[in-house]
Amino acid sequence: MLKKFINKSRIKSPWIVHFDCGSCNGCDIETLACLTPLYDVERFGIVNVGNPKHADVLLVTGTVNHRNKKVLQNIYDQMPDPKAVIAIGACGLSGGVFKDAYNVVGGVDKVIPVDVYVPGCPAKPEAIIDGVVEALNKFAEKAEAAG
Amino acid sequence: MEAVILALIGLVVAPLLGGLLAGIDRRVTAWMQSRQGPPIMQAFYDVAKLFGKEPMVVNRWQIFCAWTYLLASALSVALFFAQADLLLIFFVQAAGAVFMVMGALAAKSPYSQVGAQRELIQILTYEPLLILVFAGMFMATGSFNVGTIFAHPEPLIAKLPLLFIVLTYALTIKLRKSPFDFSTSHHGHQELVKGVTTEYSGPFFGLVEVAHWYETILVLGVASMFWATNVFWCALLLVGTYFAEILLDNATARMTWRWMLKYVWSIGLLMAVVNLIWLHAG
Numbered sequence: 001m002l003k004k005f006i007n008k009s010r011i012k013s014p015w016i017v018h019f020d021c022g023s024c025n026g027c028d029i030e031t032l033a034c035l036t037p038l039y040d041v042e043r044f045g046i047v048n049v050g051n052p053k054h055a056d057v058l059l060v061t062g063t064v065n066h067r068n069k070k071v072l073q074n075i076y077d078q079m080p081d082p083k084a085v086i087a088i089g090a091c092g093l094s095g096g097v098f099k100d101a102y103n104v105v106g107g108v109d110k111v112i113p114v115d116v117y118v119p120g121c122p123a124k125p126e127a128i129i130d131g132v133v134e135a136l137n138k139f140a141e142k143a144e145a146a147g
Numbered sequence: 148m149e150a151v152i153l154a155l156i157g158l159v160v161a162p163l164l165g166g167l168l169a170g171i172d173r174r175v176t177a178w179m180q181s182r183q184g185p186p187i188m189q190a191f192y193d194v195a196k197l198f199g200k201e202p203m204v205v206n207r208w209q210i211f212c213a214w215t216y217l218l219a220s221a222l223s224v225a226l227f228f229a230q231a232d233l234l235l236i237f238f239v240q241a242a243g244a245v246f247m248v249m250g251a252l253a254a255k256s257p258y259s260q261v262g263a264q265r266e267l268i269q270i271l272t273y274e275p276l277l278i279l280v281f282a283g284m285f286m287a288t289g290s291f292n293v294g295t296i297f298a299h300p301e302p303l304i305a306k307l308p309l310l311f312i313v314l315t316y317a318l319t320i321k322l323r324k325s326p327f328d329f330s331t332s333h334h335g336h337q338e339l340v341k342g343v344t345t346e347y348s349g350p351f352f353g354l355v356e357v358a359h360w361y362e363t364i365l366v367l368g369v370a371s372m373f374w375a376t377n378v379f380w381c382a383l384l385l386v387g388t389y390f391a392e393i394l395l396d397n398a399t400a401r402m403t404w405r406w407m408l409k410y411v412w413s414i415g416l417l418m419a420v421v422n423l424i425w426l427h428a429g
């Protein structure tokens with residue numbers, strides 16, 4: 001019963017850490033818009049904790065480049081399991097308009113495993129919230145499979 | 148025997164109440180910001196989730212300190228319910244608070260270090276106030292015993308109005324609410340990240356949260372002694388005080404520790420002393 005409650009709680013309390021990898025800030029503004037009274041993600045228990053050690057979900061916006069790929073990896077490693085990663089915007093998915101730039105590595109999944117991809121340039125807040133919900137379902141499945 | 152049963156009731160009921168209060172707190176805050184806010188049970192979900200996470204620590208001290216903090220705050224609540232001596236409760240609670248800081252100091256992260264230093268200053272600020280409140284209660288009722296104070300025939304607030312205000316300062320600091328929330332900021336994406344709790348993670352952060360619920364209930368318990376003669380007025384006093392805390396939290400910004408020390412010590416100590424002199428003279 002306790003296990004069940006914990007699994008249920010995982011879905012009900014996703015704490016988020018948002019990392020701006022190399023975004024043009026378009027996607028960041030949309031991500032932070034989710035916290036405003038209009039979208040109010042706290043309804044779902046979502047909190048922007050700003051601390052990888054407390055977070056369950058990592059939101060990454062923007063392209064990965066050679067300079068910040070280590071930082072991205074570091075943040076990912078600091079998060080205790082179970083965790084999920086969401087790549088946001090065209091840039092986070094593949095590199096977007098910056099794909100061919102000399103310093104760009106590509107999408108987030110070149111460095112760390114990504115669970116959910118949220119497309120858009122910039123991604124809409126609704127789509128981002130949807131992405132988080134999708135990620136939660138995924139790691140509930142993972143937790144169930146692990147027993 | 149009765150004391151043991153009361154203590155056990157306290158141990159079980161206090162975290163339930165504390166968690167519920169944390170949920171209601173977030174709901175009311177959301178309402179003030181014209182948002183809907185999380186479910187009332189949110190605090191329990193959060194903690195259950197934290198307990199389900201992988202244990203990850205910087206070093207073993209954190210495990211020890213998180214557990215000691217929890218044990219000390221649970222013990223102080225149990226002692227309160229068992230109607231023990233106020234001074235004993237005070238020292239047990241203070242020991243717990245210091246262990247929490249030690250755990251934060253055990254990690255080298257600058258956020259954790261800064262948070263720990265600030266937490267120490269907060270402890271330094273509110274502990275003398277608490278002692279003065281207890282001293283006032285002793286002068287009014289002639290005892291430090293929780294049971295005797297509760298049995299006092301008149302409401303203490305009539306004799307100790309200023310000391311009640313002094314206690315609310317301590318309450319605001321203990322609840323980590325603005326303008327005194329600088330040892331751990333409520334919103335982690337700011338300069339301090341999560342301050343003193345930054346380096347606690349997973350189940351150990353869960354322990355710290357539960358310990359925090361215990362402490363909240365303890366301070367509210369002390370506040371309830373101010374109107375122990377009538378259940379209705381006592382409830383009204385507590386609800387009113389907590390609502391004022393939330394309002395203050397939403398209406399003020401975080402200040403600096405220098406300001407807190409100056410303001411709380413000057414105004415707080417002055418009020419406490421005036422109240423004590425008045426009590427002594429009258």
Ligand code: SF4
Nearest residue numbers: 024026089090091122
């Ligand atoms: S996807 Fe578009 S809006 Fe988002 S970071 Fe890239 S360029 Fe900016």
